[in-house]
Amino acid sequence: MEAFPLSNNTSTEPGWLTPTNSDPDYDETLDALLGQWISSVSGLPADNVCPRWGSDPPLTPSAGTAWCAFGITGWASDGSPAFTNQTEEEVQFWRQETFECTASFYGPAGMTFAARFRDGIAVPQNNSGLNTLGFSLIDYVCLTPCQELIEQTWVRRYDMTTxxxxxxxxEYAIQSLVAAPVTLSGE
Structure with missing residues (x-):
């Protein structure tokens, strides 16, 4: 197979194209946005809302502390991205991403904070705040009570998936066709 190098990252030469603008928020930055949302809507202190997975997982809070662990448990994208806003120099690629985020509330007031979060995401002003982070709330499922064994103690847990x-x-440097060196002949 013939290799195509990156070249000049435009459609003027053969080769692979990469975006010319910055990437959307993923990984730890996305976790920080979701943690801010959960903390703000539930009323839990920001230090008590932590990503479920990470390179440096936080210590489990003490048994008398209300806290939340969250994580992205699903990530889908539409099957029909759009190429739009074509200029002479570039085109925009648009895609919708859908994230499933599961939040687990723990501690003696875990049920209270879970219910507060459930009710708070239905408040239009809170959804406006979520919109400023670049997201829209699509759906959520009911709270599910569970138990989890943490440090040899069974604790109550309340899960909710949004x-x-x-x-x-x-943006890709796909240049528009402004002229074609073609001669048409015929009758």
Whole structure:
């Protein structure tokens, strides 16, 4: 197979193209946004809302502390991205991403904070705040009570999964065709 190098990252030469703009928030930055949302809506202190997975997982809070662990448990994208806003120099690639985020509330007031979060995401002003982070609330499922064994003690846990959607836009240096060196002949 013939290799195509990156070249000049435009459609003027053969080769692979990468976006010319910055990437949307993923990984730890996305976790920080979701943690801010959960903390703000539930009323839990920001230090008591932590990503479920990470390179440096936080210590489990003491048994008398209310806290939340969250994580992205699903990530889908639409099957029909759009190429739009074509200029002479570039085109935008738009795609909708849907995230499933599961939040687990723990501690003696875990049920209270879970219910507060459930009710708070239905408040239009809170959804406006979520929109400023680039997301829209699509759906959520009911709270599910569970138990979890943490440090040899059974603790109450309340899980809730939300679906959030956002539009991402990537720019590619795909230049528009302004002239074609073609001669047509015929009758």
């Amino acid at each position: 679906q959030l959607r956002r539009k991402i836009a990537r």
